Amino acid sequence: MPQRIDSESEPTTPQRPRIQGPLANILNVFQEFTPSKTQRQMRGLREELQGLLNDAEDAFSAKDSEIADLSNQVVPARPRRRRKRFHRADDAPASLDSQNSETLEDRTRKAGRHFIIDEGLFFIDEGAIWSLDVDDDFDYSTEFDSKSTRIQAQLQDVIRLLPDDAVSRRTEEWIGDAVRGQRSATAYRLRRPSLKHLADATDLKHFTTSSDRFENFKQRIGYVPATDTAVLYYSAFKAPILYDEFAGEIDVDHLFRNPLLLNIHACILRRADGPTDLFKDNPYRPQAPYMEKIHNITRTSTGAIANAAVLAIWLYSADTKFLERGNETNINYRKRYRQYVEELRKGLTAKKAWVDALLNY
DNA sequence: AGACACCATTAAATGACCGA
DNA sequence: TCGGTCATTTAATGGTGTCT
Numbered sequence: 443m444p445q446r447i448d449s450e451s452e453p454t455t456p457q458r459p460r461i462q463g464p465l466a467n468i469l470n471v472f473q474e475f476t477p478s479k480t481q482r483q484m485r486g487l488r489e490e491l492q493g494l495l496n497d498a499e500d501a502f503s504a505k506d507s508e509i510a511d512l513s514n515q516v517v518p519a520r521p522r523r524r525r526k527r528f529h530r531a532d533d534a535p536a537s538l539d540s541q542n543s544e545t546l547e548d549r550t551r552k553a554g555r556h557f558i559i560d561e562g563l564f565f566i567d568e569g570a571i572w573s574l575d576v577d578d579d580f581d582y583s584t585e586f587d588s589k590s591t592r593i594q595a596q597l598q599d600v601i602r603l604l605p606d607d608a609v610s611r612r613t614e615e616w617i618g619d620a621v622r623g624q625r626s627a628t629a630y631r632l633r634r635p636s637l638k639h640l641a642d643a644t645d646l647k648h649f650t651t652s653s654d655r656f657e658n659f660k661q662r663i664g665y666v667p668a669t670d671t672a673v674l675y676y677s678a679f680k681a682p683i684l685y686d687e688f689a690g691e692i693d694v695d696h697l698f699r700n701p702l703l704l705n706i707h708a709c710i711l712r713r714a715d716g717p718t719d720l721f722k723d724n725p726y727r728p729q730a731p732y733m734e735k736i737h738n739i740t741r742t743s744t745g746a747i748a749n750a751a752v753l754a755i756w757l758y759s760a761d762t763k764f765l766e767r768g769n770e771t772n773i774n775y776r777k778r779y780r781q782y783v784e785e786l787r788k789g790l791t792a793k794k795a796w797v798d799a800l801l802n803y
Numbered sequence: 804a805g806a807c808a809c810c811a812t813t814a815a816a817t818g819a820c821c822g823a
Numbered sequence: 824t825c826g827g828t829c830a831t832t833t834a835a836t837g838g839t840g841t842c843t
Contacts, residue, residue: 555812623813626830634832713810732810763819763830808841816833823825 468494546608547616553603554620556737559710561599561745562783563625563752564766564776571597572613583791586784599745628710629764632757635714639705640757652770656760659683663755676755676773678781683754694789694796698782699803703750706757711739742801744790748782 471491479487565571570593577594585595600617601609632640637649648658664681668674679697682688686699708716711734733739752775761768766776789797 551812620812622830626832627812630831736811765830769820804843806842808839810837810839812836812838814833814835817831819829819831821826821828823827 546605546611547614549605550608550611550614550616551620552737553600553605553608554617555624556603557600557617558621558624558628559733559737559746559749560739560743561603562596563628563749563779565621566593566596566776566780568618571600576601576609586788592780625764628753629756631709631714632706632753636706636709636716639709639715639717640702652760652762655758656770659758660760663758676771678778679785681755683758684751694794695799697796698747698751698786698800700754702754703747706750706753707742707746744783744786744797744801747786747800748779751782752779 468491471487471494474487475484566589570590574590574593574597576597580594580598582595582598584591586592600612604612633649638646641649645658648654662681662683664677664679664683666675666677679692680690683702684698684700685693685696686701687693687696705717710716711732713732716732755773755778756764756768756775759768759773760770761773763769764775767774786797786800788794790801
């Protein structure tokens with residue numbers, strides 16, 4: 443009978459083989475392959491050996507990544523960036539409204555960020571919206587009559603969020619700057635700190651590269667391959683990711699019902715880990731300010747649902763940046779947002795039951 | 804009250820892209 | 824190849840709430 447090697451303790455005598463760790467166990471099993479073993483015993487040994495080999499493989503790859511980590515540490519880290527901070531209002535040249543320019547700018551920017559969260563991720567036409575006069579008697583039922591009424595409706599949405607004294611300053615770069623920043627921050631949050639709440643363990647492995655996302659998720663976000671007569675495209679409404687149940691056809695009773703959309707919404711409104719807090723038994727109790735509170739958001743808007751749908755598609759898409767038009771998929775996210783929000787609002791004005799049910803949901 | 808933790812915001816840095 | 828532009832990412836700051 444071969445001597446068992448105790449892999450847990452250090453070898454004490456020079457006679458003992460100097461192999462330790464997982465290899466020692468493998469060697470032990472290997473040495474039990476003797477001619478006297480029965481078929482059954484041999485089969486058991488083979489299984490045991492396979493298991494030990496798997497363990498060893500894991501141990502070795504863990505060592506590999508450990509080595510990689512260590513060599514990263516050896517490479518001197520870049521010197522920490524030290525930077526001087528300025529206060530924009532303090533450094534701004536004195537202007538006509540210097541009395542309250544700081545608060546006016548702050549409040550205008552805040553409205554821009556609120557717009558991204560609650561109304562829409564993109565302006566229909568960033569150039570046109572600021573050259574339009576505010577129509578004081580605007581009737582939302584005419585919203586979808588033409589492009590200019592659509593833009594007017596969006597202008598109304600902005601004005602509603604703006605403090606009165608900032609309305610006349612809406613053409614400043616403040617809103618545009620805040621809107622871009624908030625859009626970028628939202629996308630960044632979803633792909634980084636919030637991702638673990640927005641994908642299951644299997645899917646999480648495929649988020650590192652654009653091509654990995656494409657290969658694994660393209661069907662889910664509505665990929666339709668090219669044919670002889672048509673180029674490839676992504677279907678706006680036949681995308682399983684928008685549904686809680688999807689049978690291949692558009693079904694308004696299940697559209698926008700994927701819990702993923704709720705989780706995305708929670709990540710935005712209630713901090714990066716919002717979903718875990720949202721579904722816990724104990725009441726949600728954040729220590730710091732969060733969007734829902736900052737912007738006093740008490741209802742779910744059609745804009746927010748459309749946003750979550752667009753963000754879900756982008757999140758699982760091959761696109762690496764959140765642009766109006768996806769840099770890999772060519773999906774027009776601005777147009778997508780309009781399609782979704784239009785469907786929702788038309789359903790709402792037509793008192794369609796599915797939209798009511800969705801908003802309640 | 805004061806130490807502490809955490810979030811949102813924003814300036815600064817980075818990197819990718821584009822057109823001249 | 825160079826400079827400009829834009830989205831992303833990092834780092835600093837301020838504010839708010841918690842805990843003792």
